[in-house]
Amino acid sequence: MAESGGKAPVVALAGLPNVGKSTVFNLLTGLSQHVGNWPGKTIEQKTGMLRHDGLTIQLVDLPGTYSLTANSAEEQIARDYLVKEKPELVVAVLNAASMERSLYLVAELIELAPRLVIALNMTDVARQEGTKVDVKALEAALNIPIIPMVASRNQGVKALVEVIGQECIQPAVPRAVRHIEAGSETEGDITRIAQLLTDEDTDPYPRHWAATKLLEGDEQINKLLRERVSEGHWMEVDAFLTEKESAAITIAGLRYDWVRKILATVQQKRPIGQVSLTERLDRAATHPILGLIILLLVMGLAFAVVYGVGVPVQKFLQVSLVERVQALVFEQMTFLPGWLQGLLGDGVVGGVGMVLTFVPILLLFFLAWGFLEDVGYTARVAFVTDRYMHAIGLHGKSSLPLLLGFGCNVPAVMGTRIIESRRARLLTVLLTPLIPCTGRMAVIAVIAAAVFGGWAMLVTVGMIAFSLAVLAILGFALNRSVLGGKRAALMMELPLYHSPNPRTIGLGSWQRTAAFIKRAGTVILIVSIVVWVLSYFPGGSIEESFLADIGRGLEPLGKLMGLDWQIMVALLTSFVAKENTIATLGVLLGQESGGLTEVLREMLTPAAGMAFLVAQVLFIPCAATAACIRQETGSWRWMAFSIGLQLVLSLGLAIVVFQVAKLVGLGV
């Protein structure tokens, strides 16, 4: 045990997407999780600790992958981790209901992970689907320990922990690496390429493995070696690869042959003909029309729950917590100079409160979303919306972050990570801020009620439709212009429907909310303080502040939209967070008799009200969203582009709306 003196043994979890790998990971690590990013990538990295028999084991959750050929960033991360970090043990989480596909990954893992344990998950689903796997026979055929599990019901976890502990304390002798092509015609081809390479060329990858990947057409390995291998040798390699162009198909075929041969003896399947529950449900859920209706109903229900429960909680927090603390600052801390009181009360507490009061709504939204994700419905959403997303150069997967954006644009921008193509991801990131988030909806509801009275509901729905229309047109235009017209292609697994696992949903929602608090929280707090300073100095009140000066400076522009300087200021402060508009209006206009609603009704003609709403829904992304755009695109330029684009769009369209509305007589 001398070697483990300082460092905890590392165990990596590998597996396909949708096999319950996160559930297994959550069971093993409990709450001792750290969520971060893989170095240099915007892909989530989860690590955690497992304590067993006085031994501390570090667990790393590798991204879900179908293979270890670099078709995506996930696959590259997974295999680079195995090769470079050499974890003591790899646990392959497999789906017992989809053995063929699962074992394909095992065939790849065998070459890179000398110590392997299989967690055969979802054995209950397999039973339902009529598939029987002889675990003992499979264990013997693979020479790898196998633990059958139902992670969603906590079954088999103990046995898995035992085996992991055992392997960490007393590692089994590593298996001799067995190459998939042994004995086939391809063996000669791989050997031939391997001979043209040296171990230094392929470092840190095993030479034989690198040669296999070259034949499989792996672009990352190809690029690496092209730079390293001497030109003469590379020409030879390259010529050989061109000659063996179809080797990728042959090698994949060899792996599937190996898998099918094993399965023939260890697996019994129900004869085809019986239609599974998932398929029956999908006839409705993925139908072009019925599916869309179901989607609307599901989303409608989700929002009803989120707002129905969340808004009262939000109000309660605002009144009983934020406003009380603010009162405390203003009434009890009179020993402080006035400006410091303001800074603390309005700037700091107001900023923190903004973040805090949004937590319940977001948490609920993420719970609802996590539920839909866990039961497998979100993949259907992507499928149903695919045909519509095509019109704007995206595919169905992009609709998931966009829908998430109705809750908050921040996690939505982060959620674009599920999109493989960089181009499609960028376009989705740019379109996300056009989705009216809960913050904007709150503002729209207040203003629409104040200005349009009985028509408020219709106006609110109209504004949502309007921003979605703008989104579609902008997507279409961006796709044709800036991003150059190439379409993304859809290829996506639709997982089996299964009953939700509260633990997975809870943890996932909490992690998303925590990410919001961490990311958005700091940004909102800082910007909130800056805006407060701007709104207080030099005159000591907002009417005589820098902010007011800016607002008055913008008045000529405002006039084009029929908006006074106060409203321009309110619009500007929505950069902190969208719902800030109301707070600012409250400060600037609220003191007058009759309250904000009356004042707004007085101040805004229907034309100006309409222009205000248009400017508000389309206005630049809030600070937290902008920060996320910068992070996800890795570029200040795209962030600036996004802000500039929406600035022009919102003000431009607001002017058009006002002028047109005035012409048709709504300006009175």
Next chain:
Amino acid sequence: MGSERVEEYLEAIFKRQAVETPVSTSALAEDLKVSLPAVTDMMRRLQEGGFIDYEPNKGVSLTGEGRRKAVSIVRRHRLWERFLTDILGVKWDKAHEEACRLEHAISPETEDRLASLMGDTDTCPHGHPIPDRDGNIRDQDVRPLSEFKPRQKVRISAVAREDAWLLQKVEKLGLKPGTVVSIESKDREGSMKLKLDDRKVVLEKDAARDLLATLLSTDEEITPEEEVPISALRAGESGIVKSYASGRGMLGRCLSMGFTPGSLVRMIENYGRGPILVSVCDTEVALGREIAGKIMVIRKRA
């Protein structure tokens, strides 16, 4: 009026006539890289000179006189091209432009010398026949490669356009005139998979249209079942994956998702438009229509 310009135009019309008659002025403008008004202007002059019949809005065709003149230019052009590539070693994608400049400045004597020097070669490097002294031109039974069908064996006889990029591509793929290829499959978008001696290449529809070929034989003995793209299966139908008409980009993902040759694919949903839903390796997979059009399967009889 420069006689060189006239010759260029006649040559261009002659070449176009192989593809369409009458020749549209816009096609000429494209071939000669000049503006449409310039072409119309020249058409009037050529008509006055009795070289062409010109019907505005329909197009132009050469008169007997026009044809004679055009053929003689073409003969000189193609002889020069042969000389440039075979004797001087000029690359075949460069020879056309050079020949364009040389063809106008040659006396009949030099032309004869050139012809005898080139001996019995009867085509230009791009595969087009060289007319003889009397203006007779060997008839070729050629059609665009894109019009042939799977299981047919053809000989590539010529490259229709002398575009440098196209020529380079044809050379790189090893499809120079004279090459014999078998057509393995053709997908819905018209991409063709060709089998050469030892290799297979995939050719997009546009390129296949620009290659002219002659039919050698139709392989009737082996009549494999028809390969159709997955997207052609109807809900409930199954197929066995046979091949891929797409490039390497998507291949890796197709393979790791289970679309390997020999695997069984069952169509769950296909509404004719939008994405499709299939079952492969016990899993439902959604496929965008463009990918679904590139994975070829053999339909299983029910």
